[in-house]
Amino acid sequence: MSFVNPVVLQRADPCVLLHDGTYYFTASHPQYDRVVLRRAGHLDDLQDAEEVTIWERHADGPMSHLIWAPELHRVDGRWYVYLAAAPHDHGTADVPGAAETFDHRIYVLENAAEDPFTGEWVERGQVDTGWESFALDATSVVLDGSQYLVWAQQDVAIPGHSNLYIARMANPWTLATPAVLLSRPEFDWEVRGFSVNEGPSVLVHGGRVYLTYSGAATGIDYAMGLLTASADADLLDPASWTKSPDPVFVSSPENGQYGPGHNSFTQTPDGDVVLVYHARTYTEITVDPLFDPNRHARAQVLPFDADGNPVWGVPVPDTRPTPTSIEVLGPRGLPLPA
Template sequence: MTDVGVNPIVLQRADPSVLRHGGQYYFTGSYPAYDRIVLRRAERLEDLQAAEEVTIWSAHADGPQSHLIWAPEIHRVGDAWYVYYAAAPNDHGTVDVPGTAETFNHRVYVLENTADDPFEGQWIERGQVDTGWESFALDATSAVIDGTQYLVWAQQAFDVRGHSNIYIAPMADPWTLAGPAVELTRPEFDWEVKGFWVNEGPSVLVRGGRVFLTYSGAATGIDYAMGVLTADVSSDLLDPASWTKSPEPVFVSDPAVGQYGPGHNSFTELPDGTPVLVYHARSYTHIEGDPLWDPNRHARAQVLPFDADGNPVWGTPVPDTRPVPTSTAVLSPAGDPQ
């Protein structure tokens, strides 16, 4: 095989978000200084690392959007582009919440660009998403299912032990909820409460009449892993009873391939529609100092196969140097070209 790139797809970009639109892959993720939102694009996933990166928005000098800009996600809704992101004030110092450890003070915000090309036009701040209560909130994603736009995000509830749960709500427009938040999952299993009690980083994949909602749990080191909830696409997605939660993580660290803490994923696809799992991981376990400032969570991509019953075959993180999925080079769950 020739002219095939290898993982990672983008270095030092945690919380990767990849959207395929108009024959291009659009990429954003957490910038290591947490002070801006960046965007790049390429025709192939393997070309994203070399693609020009453009800053489309910078943190404010002070105020509620001035610090720790986390986990931007790019979405196309209707005829406009949207970026959901989390930001904290410059006096973000942790706040003491009864019944839990200290946490940050982020909220969810939205940018909009109505130009056909997101590298042109103007990115306009649509402000904070009112999620119904004021607390630590982050990692918003969006999905339009059967004509309804939903927001799915992580937020702290003061009456639930832990740092964040996953919520869903319908949207009246891309920056306004049309109904109350509904909790879908909270940290409860052993794997979700290692280091921190966390459910965060949701992402939505609709395939074969089902909705797969992935999320990440635990602290962001070797214990960080992905879980999944599943619902029928025709069910009431705002009813927690419609969702089935896997008690075990579906994507975890694999010392055999040197990949640790895989998570905070997004989904994209190959030109033929084959699903691709995008996520970040580190290639080592020992971190000097505060893990928040360790920049080496790299964005990675691999094909997500499905079995005969329509269930995802999550597999394990592919090792470095394995090919990035393209229309001509597809990876099996073990990371081998097919």
């Protein structure tokens, strides 16, 4: 099976959840000021689906700037959105020994309605990860009845901008265990431009837990890495995880796709795993890559070999026209009104 790619234009850090036959989609809005949702019966229909804003940044305070990488999850019959928000642009420039980063923290929204487009989205507050520093990109997985949170955060004692951590949850906005360090930027491909491990996503398949993440700066060097554990292992024990020294999903000049990363996983109606990610279609970025809106959400089936290992392949070529200017488009690919 193939899809019309990009599945959604100008939406980075895509998260897709298949629930009761419907695909729910959220991602970073290029204006970084809101959380949006779309839904459709097929991934190919998400581009033309109505986009609804379910939450907007505050006028001031800790949730007032740079709303990044929302993720939609369903836990115990309720909807949750994990997002990163900041009170101002930068946070650690004056911290001795710290790499300069933004000042984000992780926050949680909850909706008890059956339909996430209705009901009330309640702010459950900041996730207390155990220390205050740049934190972002939280994702959730429920395994054997326990919910785990995986996220990226800076530790000023560790060189770089962010590492990957895991903890078991007491409820969807409260950790039950201390944070455990799983990965830090250490390989050449992870430290190009920025020393980063971020954008984690979890796939449980064939008795294994695959934890993907992204490394390097958000331009053409951005790529996906992988940690693997047995599904019956203690996920809070770093020794349970094996880290690949090489990225598993990288730019494909032959297909015109650059900087693939910050992925999520969903599935086809028949149960095949689908890899969802963002990528750009050009290499000449004339502004800060973070503020170039043309990271488009993409999807492709992820096959597995005879031993049950993922065959990551390369980003597939476009089948839908994509913009090349930095103009931010509206939800259906049309220019925003003046």
